[in-house]
Amino acid sequence: MNADFLSKKWAQISICKTMKGYKSIRVSSDCFSDIYLGIDEIGCHCLILNLPKNHGVNFKTVKKEKIAIALYPDTNYLIMTLLDEEYNNLFDDLIISLFNSIKDIKEVVLYSKIFIQTFYKWILFFTSDNNDRLPKDVIKGIWGELIVLKELIQDSDSYSINNILSGWTGPYDKGHDFIYNDKNIEVKTKDIKKVSVRLSSEHQLEVESGKKLTLAVVSVDEDMESGSSLRYLVLEIKKAVFERFGDFSIILKALLQKGITLKNIQEYNNYRFKLLNIYDYDCLEHGFPKIITMNLPTSISNVKYDLNLTSLSSYVVLKREF
Incomplete structure (x- = not known):
């Protein structure tokens, strides 16, 4: 997977129907986990992990200035949402990195854990910039x-x-x-x-x-x-x-x-x-x-x-x- 691949996927979403508040498309059939790119009702880019109905995750919503993650118990969707479109390219980098980490993993306990860990690892980079210029x-x-x-x-x-x-x-x-x-x-x-x-x-x-x-x-x-x-x-x-x-x-x-x-x-x-x-x-x-x-x-x-x-x-x- 690379940036060009994702760019084409995001373009395809624009013609998809809205379902349950999201336009979405599966990232790749090469990935064992059921993971989708999504765009919500206000146009924010999302990454959606569709967890099996019988798999529970003990997780609380985290919302920062630029990015958020939440679990929706009614659908068992675990969703990362980018809240600032200026960070679209960085969000794509996160997606590529995550995909590379979980694409070959079959165990839901493991790939759902990596999904959450990746969010916490990358959240540092979705912050306002330091204005101090280096020499x-x-x-x-x-x-x-x-x-x-x-x-x-x-x-x-x-x-x-x-x-x-x-x-x-x-x-x-x-x-x-x-x-x-x-x-x-x-x-x-x-x-x-x-x-x-x-x-x-x-x-x-x-x-x-x-x-x-x-x-x-x-x-x-x-x-x-x-x-x-x-x-x-x-x-x-x-x-x-x-x-x-x-x-x-x-x-x-x-x-x-x-x-x-x-x-x-x-x-x-x-x-x-x-x-x-x-x-x-x-x-x-x-x-x-x-x-x-x-x-x-x-x-x-x-x-x-x-x-x-x-x-x-x-x-x-x-x-x-x-």
Whole structure:
């Protein structure tokens, strides 16, 4: 399922008859659960789960500013309703993510539970935007991290995709930008002409026992004509995630840590970057220069320093030119 498929389905609903207050059409016969797209009497988009008559759900109505969910005991319909049409595209993303999660599930207890859990997981994204605008350097840093994430996604499949997405921890300001069981990755994004990157603390290249540590340096050029915006990059990643039946809400939740939503992300369209290369450095190789906690006196902390890359070619383990 993709956005084009849903768009055609919504168009088909417009010619359907209204029944019990809704125009509706089944999402897909490929799904074991009986799930429908709907439009209510005032034109709001809905997602309707038709539960078996003998299946009870202990559930109370939840209504927020932009979205609501309710159980109707007379029909045993569990219905999500979008209350703000400006969020139609995001609601479609929710539907695709939910469909990918439940399409192969036969047990009503399980698919009804996931239906409700998906609502609570996505409700965070149906909120009014934060008006605080992020500076260009922050957007560039997030853009670079997403470039690395895109590379990781391309090497993943439907079994590993959510683990790959969950490993992106940059927006949470944790120790490293990507944290996995076997490796950590720190990402630095720089202008192509610069020969150094800034390390903002002694923790950014901290070594974790039993794990590889890679410094991924993303070199870019600001280019309003052929460069890509943060929004464009996120949409590319969304497409790749859905193709692998992944949970796109993991990305949305991470972006939200920086106040970025699919609604306000277009405000950063004036920042466009062209990817030129990515160099991966092995930070565990003997002699790689770094300042870490174990090398500092206890009285020194919050270290910031520039790492000159011109003499580090021997530590490069992978180059990608674009």
